[in-house]
Amino acid sequence: MPAKKPAAAPVPATPEDPAVLPAGVSAADMHAAIAEFxxxxxxxxxxxxxxxxxxxxxxxxxxxxDLHRPSAVVYAREVSEIQQILKVCNKxxxxxxxxxxxxxxxxxxxxxxxxxxxxxxxxxxxRILEVDPVLCTALVEPGVTYQQLKDYLEENxxxxxxxxxxxxxxxxPLGNTVDRGVGYTPYGEHFMMQCGMEVVLANGDxxxxxMGGVEGTSAWQVFKWGYGxxxxxxxxxxxxxxxxxxxxxxxxxxxxxxxxxIRYDNDEDIHDIVETLRPLRIANVIPNAMVFANxxxxxxxxxxxxxxxxGTGVTPDSVLxxxxxxxxxxxxxxxxxxxxxxxxVEVNWQIIAxxxxxxxxxxxxxEEEAGGTQPFDYRAKLMRGDMTLQEFGLYxxxxxxxxxxxxxxxxxxxxxxxxxxxxxxxxxxEYGLDYVAEYIVGMRDMHHVIDVLYDRSDPDEMARAHECFxxxxxxxxxxxxxxxxxxxxxMDQAADLFGPVKRKVDQTLKRALxxxxxxxxxxxxxxx
Amino acid sequence: MKLRILPVxxxxxxxxxxxxxxxxxAAPEAPALRAPAGKWPTPQVLWEKTCARCHTTGVGPELRxxxxxxxxxxxxxxxxxxxxxxxxxxxxxxxxxxGVARLVSTSKLPKPAAKR
Numbered sequence: 001m002p003a004k005k006p007a008a009a010p011v012p013a014t015p016e017d018p019a020v021l022p023a024g025v026s027a028a029d030m031h032a033a034i035a036e037f038x039x040x041x042x043x044x045x046x047x048x049x050x051x052x053x054x055x056x057x058x059x060x061x062x063x064x065x066d067l068h069r070p071s072a073v074v075y076a077r078e079v080s081e082i083q084q085i086l087k088v089c090n091k092x093x094x095x096x097x098x099x100x101x102x103x104x105x106x107x108x109x110x111x112x113x114x115x116x117x118x119x120x121x122x123x124x125x126x127r128i129l130e131v132d133p134v135l136c137t138a139l140v141e142p143g144v145t146y147q148q149l150k151d152y153l154e155e156n157x158x159x160x161x162x163x164x165x166x167x168x169x170x171x172x173p174l175g176n177t178v179d180r181g182v183g184y185t186p187y188g189e190h191f192m193m194q195c196g197m198e199v200v201l202a203n204g205d206x207x208x209x210x211m212g213g214v215e216g217t218s219a220w221q222v223f224k225w226g227y228g229x230x231x232x233x234x235x236x237x238x239x240x241x242x243x244x245x246x247x248x249x250x251x252x253x254x255x256x257x258x259x260x261x262i263r264y265d266n267d268e269d270i271h272d273i274v275e276t277l278r279p280l281r282i283a284n285v286i287p288n289a290m291v292f293a294n295x296x297x298x299x300x301x302x303x304x305x306x307x308x309x310x311g312t313g314v315t316p317d318s319v320l321x322x323x324x325x326x327x328x329x330x331x332x333x334x335x336x337x338x339x340x341x342x343x344x345v346e347v348n349w350q351i352i353a354x355x356x357x358x359x360x361x362x363x364x365x366x367e368e369e370a371g372g373t374q375p376f377d378y379r380a381k382l383m384r385g386d387m388t389l390q391e392f393g394l395y396x397x398x399x400x401x402x403x404x405x406x407x408x409x410x411x412x413x414x415x416x417x418x419x420x421x422x423x424x425x426x427x428x429x430e431y432g433l434d435y436v437a438e439y440i441v442g443m444r445d446m447h448h449v450i451d452v453l454y455d456r457s458d459p460d461e462m463a464r465a466h467e468c469f470x471x472x473x474x475x476x477x478x479x480x481x482x483x484x485x486x487x488x489x490x491m492d493q494a495a496d497l498f499g500p501v502k503r504k505v506d507q508t509l510k511r512a513l514x515x516x517x518x519x520x521x522x523x524x525x526x527x528x
Numbered sequence: 529m530k531l532r533i534l535p536v537x538x539x540x541x542x543x544x545x546x547x548x549x550x551x552x553x554a555a556p557e558a559p560a561l562r563a564p565a566g567k568w569p570t571p572q573v574l575w576e577k578t579c580a581r582c583h584t585t586g587v588g589p590e591l592r593x594x595x596x597x598x599x600x601x602x603x604x605x606x607x608x609x610x611x612x613x614x615x616x617x618x619x620x621x622x623x624x625x626x627g628v629a630r631l632v633s634t635s636k637l638p639k640p641a642a643k644r
Contacts, residue, residue: 051606052616052617054606054607054614055606055607055608055614055615055616055617055619056614056616057614058607058608058613058614060611073616075618101619102616103613105613109613109614110616121616121618123565123566123616123618123619124564124565124618126563126565143565143618147577169577169578169581170578170613170619302586303586387577387581388581389581389582389585389587390581390585390587392582392587392588392611393586393587395610395611396587396588396611399610399611400610400611401608401609401610401611401612403611456610457610
């Protein structure tokens with residue numbers, strides 16, 4: 001029997017009135033705003049029906065979808081359309097939450113910080129505007145995905161590599177970079193490798209940062225700082241403008257690529273791992289954003305925890321020992337890579353092997369020894385900016401679709417990692433949640449990324465996860481630790497950790513650049 | 529703005545640099561037109577570049593060979609389910625979703641089953 005065609009919901013000629021309204025906006029004003037959006041964009045690009053809203057409502061954070069349900073979704077294709085949309089938003093004080101590809105999983109996904117905001121989806125703005133194979137730069141629009149950029153480079157035989165976050169295939173460089181996300185190659189600190197932006201401001205002005213304002217410039221994508229105050233930073237993790245173009249640096253494909261793993265047997269080895277490898281990272285012997293992944297992070301790439309443990313609460317240490325033994329995983333598993341000519345790689349490999357040997361612990365594993373098995377295989381892909389979604393395995397570890405990244409910044413010192421690891425385990429344990437963690441290593445810092453995984457279909461566990469996350473923030477804060485990024489449910493609490501003066505300056509900028517507060521109110525705790 | 533792909537410099541000499549330098553052939557035209565987001569060339573391409581990354585690697589459940597109703601597949605794609613993300617129309621438009629849902633529904637499980 002032929003398969004029945006799935007019914008596609010027809011797009012209504014005139015959108016119905018939204019099911020939810022933004023705070024402080026009357027139904028009449030919202031109705032008028034929607035009508036004006038339709039006049040600008042056409043009815044097919046202004047959507048309020050349940051079928052179109054639903055995908056923007058799916059969250060993994062431990063709060064009800066109702067707190068983050070958009071009133072409408074609008075699609076823009078041109079800067080001029082965004083300017084007109086903002087004029088309407090200013091007129092009716094309608095807030096707009098802009099997304100690029102909307103793949104901010106575990107940080108709020110595509111849903112706005114508060115209910116009723118209009119999602120401005122820029123996925124249709126997906127032009128790769130420029131790739132310069134000489135200077136190794138690209139200029140992209142918000143809707144460009146890593147997959148699209150990779151396909152473009154491959155189809156045109158351009159030997160440049162990307163640096164992607166773990167959900168590489170479906171996420172995109174602009175959104176990830178302006179949220180200050182990270183990847184795993186030598187270009188893994190993405191904002192450091194960003195160069196030049198075009199930003200639509202709340203008043204409709206179009207700003208080009210860096211060298212971008214200079215008539216006829218050839219340096220927009222090569223010189224970050226321009227002249228006078230450097231502005232790009234205020235358009236990241238913020239709500240001061242809508243970034244419509246972004247320049248980025250791409251890495252030349254090296255003649256030789258050598259990914260490797262170092263396995264460590266014991267939890268407390270994290271101290272010596274940091275002390276052994278930090279000097280090599282700072283000296284650029286290890287050039288990439290290497291990771292130190294713990295056993296549960298590794299195991300999650302292979303299987304759900306039910307393979308070894310079908311109980312509830314924290315996975316017992318005895319089970320973790322069994323997993324380590326049977327699956328051949330370390331308590332900590334380092335993934336790093338070397339890039340360069342054969343000679344460069346060989347020299348650096350000898351330095352690393354010598355340092356590991358001198359430390360008296362750790363077992364080096366090469367790509368040949370790993371033999372195409374997971375998790376090495378997907379790690380090798382990430383460290384060369386290739387497409388994979390293998391790390392979504394984290395979400396099946398306990399099941400239930402709940403995930404929030406708790407990611408405090410750590411100074412790259414062994415003593416600090418020991419303290420942070422102990423504290424995180426203790427707090428998660430109080431709430432029956434697992435310590436599933438990796439350290440992503442910057443030049444002198446590390447992102448201590450912990451996936452707070454919980455069963456979102458269990459209201460009790462969801463409530464515990466929410467409380468746990470709040471406690472992680474506050475207890476880490478008491479000890480001088482704060483996160484590099486946080487989900488939409490905890491943005492105010494995280495902002496408080498950076499002090500009242502920082503919050504006041506954030507607000508001063510907001511009031512100056514967006515006096516009606518129409519751009520993503522609540523992002524990073526910033527409102528007028 | 530004007531779209532451009534810049535030509536590659538051709539006069540790099542030293543052997544060590546040659547290994548690190550990009551070939552002169554890399555001077556393609558930039559895509560002048562924006563492709564509609566969400567529109568995939570074929571259901572198979574959509575399957576391979578998105579769905580298969582989880583559903584043939586053991587990360588998500590195996591879908592092939594189960595004669596899943598296409599309406600069900602389409603609903604899960606749009607709304608998400610537990611760990612499965614939701615895909616809006618700008619990622620997968622209705623026509624592409626229709627195609628991939630039918631592809632999944634009529635697929636057979638390859639043998640031997642994929643191993644990690």
